[in-house]
Amino acid sequence: MVGACGFSRRAFLAAACAVAGRALPAFAADGLRLAAVDWAMAETAMALGHPPAALAELIGFRDAAVEPPPQGTIDLGLRGAPNLEALSLVAPDLILSSSYYSAIQPRLERIAPVFTRALYVADEPAFPKVMALLAELAQRLGDPAAGPRAQAAAQAEFATLAGRAAGFADRACLLFELGDSRHIRVFGTDSLFSGALEAMGLRNAWTARTSFAFAAPVPLEKLAEYPEARLVIVGRMPPQAERGLGSAALWNSLPPVKAGRVHRLPELRPFAGIPSALRFAHELVAALEGRA
Structure with missing residues (x-):
């Protein structure tokens, strides 16, 4: 809206951003302007199809992004302690948050309405929640048709991957990150990746309890209890750990290692949305097929 002086809100924001030494944030052609x-x-x-104009820890997000954020996206600083001045300058219509950041929600609400969900809760499967989020967020954004459309596309993609993975369904997968040459963090059945496994018709070998998607730290010796599993290492291994693993007698004595049933995946986001679940699924199927 333009006032009597002919100075629009957009022009005001551009001037404010210039004073702060920041670029003007991206604006959606229609719909709500978002910050996340x-x-x-x-x-x-x-x-x-509604990328945020501003995003916390933008550089980190880009590091393992399924889809890079648009040019001009504003970095809001830390997720747990965003720069409120920068957030105010973005002037969002809606702030996207989650239960992880409930402590700062009152401060966020002083800037704009907050849309939040508890996506990752101990002992509660995350995959159905992030799938449902597609429809819930689309509804809140005033674009209700986008949710079912995105869900259908994701389900079709998982179905295609399930066809490719069918030949590997005979063995369960043990998914873990390697902290050092003696300890691992195991993804449990409440994790996003475990949900993606199930969507592909595969099984998670780890059925014990976890804490917010992980069991950690778990001694490497625990892997000896899963002689029939496929071992799936998610993410980059510390160089020292990788060197130590290569010469570790315990590791090299494990039946999956001796049989060549060890698969390496790149850095992936375990606490993310359906796009990251699909990326995990694609990477896993490619790794399995590479060893077939």
Whole structure:
């Protein structure tokens, strides 16, 4: 809206950003202008065709992004302690958050309405929640048709991957990150990646309890209890750990290692949305096929 002086809100924002030494944030051609402090929310908004104008920890998000954020996206600083001045200058219509950041929600609400969900809760499967989030967020953004459309596309993609993975369904997968040459973090059945496994018709070998998607730290010796599993290492291994693993007698004595049933995946986001779940699924199927 333009006032009597002919100075629009956009022009005011551009001037304010110039004073602060920041670029003018991206504006959606239509719909709500978004800012995101939670990466799962940001991914979901992008999958719906509504990328946020501003995003917390932008550089980190880009590092393992399924889809890079648009040029001109504003960095809001830390997810748990965003720069409120920068957030105010963005002038969002809606802030996307999650239960991880409930402590700062009152401060966010002083800037704009907040859309938040508890996506990752101990002992509660995350995959159905992030799938449902597509429809819930689309509804809140005033674009309700985008949610079912994105869900149908994701389900079709998982079905295609399930066809490719069918030949590997005879063995369960043990998914883990390697902290050092003696300890691992195991993804449990409440994790995003475990949900993606199930969507492909595969099984998670780890059925014990976890804490917010992980069991950690778990001694490497625990892997000896899963002689029939496929071992799937998610993410980059510390160089020292990788060197130590290559010469570790315990590791090299494990039946999956001796049989060549060890698969390496790149850095992936375990606390994200359906786009990251699909990326995990694609990477896993490619790794399995590479060893077939």
